[in-house]
Amino acid sequence: MTDQEADVMIGLETHVQLDTNTKLFCGCPNEEAKKPNENVCPVCLGHPGSKPRFNENVLKLATKTVLALQCDINNDVFFSRKTYFYPDMSKNYQITQYEIPVGEKGELKIEVEDKEREIGIKRLHVEEDPAKMKHVGGSISDSNYTKVDYNRAGTPLLEIVTEPDFRSPQEAREYLQQLAKILQYLEIYYPESNFAIKTDANISIEGGEKVEVKNITGTSEVEKALSYEISRQKQMERRGREISQHTRNYNADISATEKMREKETEEDYGYIFDPDLTRQELDERFQQEIRSSIPELPHEKYERFQKQYGISDKMIESLIAEQQMADDFEQITEDYDPELVGSWMTGKLRKTLNYNELTYKEAEVELDWIEYIIELLEEDRISDRNAEKVIRKIIENPQDPKEIVENQDLLKAEEDEVDQLVAQIVGDNQEAVEDYRSGDEEAVNFLVGQVMQESEGKADPKTAREKIIQKIK
Numbered sequence: 001m002t003d004q005e006a007d008v009m010i011g012l013e014t015h016v017q018l019d020t021n022t023k024l025f026c027g028c029p030n031e032e033a034k035k036p037n038e039n040v041c042p043v044c045l046g047h048p049g050s051k052p053r054f055n056e057n058v059l060k061l062a063t064k065t066v067l068a069l070q071c072d073i074n075n076d077v078f079f080s081r082k083t084y085f086y087p088d089m090s091k092n093y094q095i096t097q098y099e100i101p102v103g104e105k106g107e108l109k110i111e112v113e114d115k116e117r118e119i120g121i122k123r124l125h126v127e128e129d130p131a132k133m134k135h136v137g138g139s140i141s142d143s144n145y146t147k148v149d150y151n152r153a154g155t156p157l158l159e160i161v162t163e164p165d166f167r168s169p170q171e172a173r174e175y176l177q178q179l180a181k182i183l184q185y186l187e188i189y190y191p192e193s194n195f196a197i198k199t200d201a202n203i204s205i206e207g208g209e210k211v212e213v214k215n216i217t218g219t220s221e222v223e224k225a226l227s228y229e230i231s232r233q234k235q236m237e238r239r240g241r242e243i244s245q246h247t248r249n250y251n252a253d254i255s256a257t258e259k260m261r262e263k264e265t266e267e268d269y270g271y272i273f274d275p276d277l278t279r280q281e282l283d284e285r286f287q288q289e290i291r292s293s294i295p296e297l298p299h300e301k302y303e304r305f306q307k308q309y310g311i312s313d314k315m316i317e318s319l320i321a322e323q324q325m326a327d328d329f330e331q332i333t334e335d336y337d338p339e340l341v342g343s344w345m346t347g348k349l350r351k352t353l354n355y356n357e358l359t360y361k362e363a364e365v366e367l368d369w370i371e372y373i374i375e376l377l378e379e380d381r382i383s384d385r386n387a388e389k390v391i392r393k394i395i396e397n398p399q400d401p402k403e404i405v406e407n408q409d410l411l412k413a414e415e416d417e418v419d420q421l422v423a424q425i426v427g428d429n430q431e432a433v434e435d436y437r438s439g440d441e442e443a444v445n446f447l448v449g450q451v452m453q454e455s456e457g458k459a460d461p462k463t464a465r466e467k468i469i470q471k472i473k
């Protein structure tokens with residue numbers, strides 16, 4: 001830890017929108033609607049006399065996350081009303097858990113610059129998302145007027161609150177990446193969906209007052225928002241100005257935080273027990289059922305891969321970034337060399353996916369297809385260059401690589417074909433040959449290049465080089 005970081009304290013509150021079929025307390029579809037205020041009913045609008053009903057699927061997802069984050073589970077689940085007046089909450093209270101969250105006292109391990117740190121999870125609870133506000137003609141602080149869309153009101157949220165354990169923006173970013181990966185493994189969150197993860201951060205320096213920065217979307221944005229806020233607070237201190245406890249908004253367009261309002265304290269809200277919702281008990285059988293549905297988590301997979309496959313940590317990280325890629329890797333290595341499979345999947349394949357801005361899952365590449373290319377590589381029947389050509393084609397347009405290879409004649413040239421080519425190129429380029437003979441070793445690169453070009457990438461460059469040198473020395 002550098003001196004600069006030693007005095008920084010950061011805690012995060014992360015809201016995960018859950019992709020359930022219906023909203024948290026009513027039967028409205030939980031999905032993006034074409035028009036504003038389309039998926040609404042008296043319950044999520046908070047009309048008088050309407051009664052909420054709890055979506056039990058949310059309890060399963062929450063419990064799953066609680067167990068994965070090694071929290072203590074509370075088996076008595078009930079809800080409270082958090083009372084406040086704000087246009088995004090038409091019933092003037094938000095239904096949330098206050099007194100007893102579903103889980104508390106958990107932890108998540110992160111590693112930044114080879115240093116492992118344990119981040120405490122203070123609590124994990126369930127609540128409903130408020131409506132979405134659209135600030136017309138500006139940001140929250142300078143727009144002319146605001147529109148409210150209640151489609152989002154009632155979307156189930158998991159709120160995961162950490163202890164103030166982060167000492168740098170990088171640690172916060174790493175934590176959010178780890179958390180997102182765990183949620184993907186639990187099949188709770190998919191980066192390709194519209195359901196977002198948003199974070200509020202509490203930041204203080206040198207034991208001063210806490211400033212809350214709200215609504216940061218995305219993991220790299222968190223790092224930017226925190227870096228900005230830390231340097232803002234340090235500048236204030238340097239000028240001898242006091243930092244007051246207040247709430248700021250993160251404006252991603254200008255990568256800066258802006259003052260919103262003085263900070264409310266928990267007492268300002270006036271929590272009361274919600275009498276419309278019944279208490280739920282998470283009995284042992286329910287907990288056992290959820291426990292058995294939890295897959296091997298990313299860090300467990302990481303450790304097992306280290307022991308089992310003898311491939312580099314970097315490769316393992318890239319593989320387990322997506323569960324399906326890790327699973328396919330394991331299947332293919334039943335028949336092929338893990339080093340070859342790993343380096344190819346995390347090299348050429350990952351590079352092509354990144355170029356097309358696709359995840360492995362989105363690319364819909366079939367296991368057999370990857371296996372076919374690996375087989376050609378292991379048997380040395382295709383050059384790296386042509387293998388890359390094939391993977392580019394199948395990622396741009398999912399199709400069987402066998403046909404591409406056959407139609408485009410992409411397999412390596414036969415031995416005598418290469419011999420013929422080498423003889424031809426050497427014959428046609430006497431000048432380069434003379435250069436080589438008079439000591440210019442670089443000249444051979446030109447000849448290899450000519451052979452590669454003439455063979456349309458089918459010749460193996462290493463073999464071609466050996467054959468050329470043999471012929472002209």
Ligand SMILES: [Zn+2]
Nearest residue numbers: 026028041044
């Ligand atoms: Zn509704």
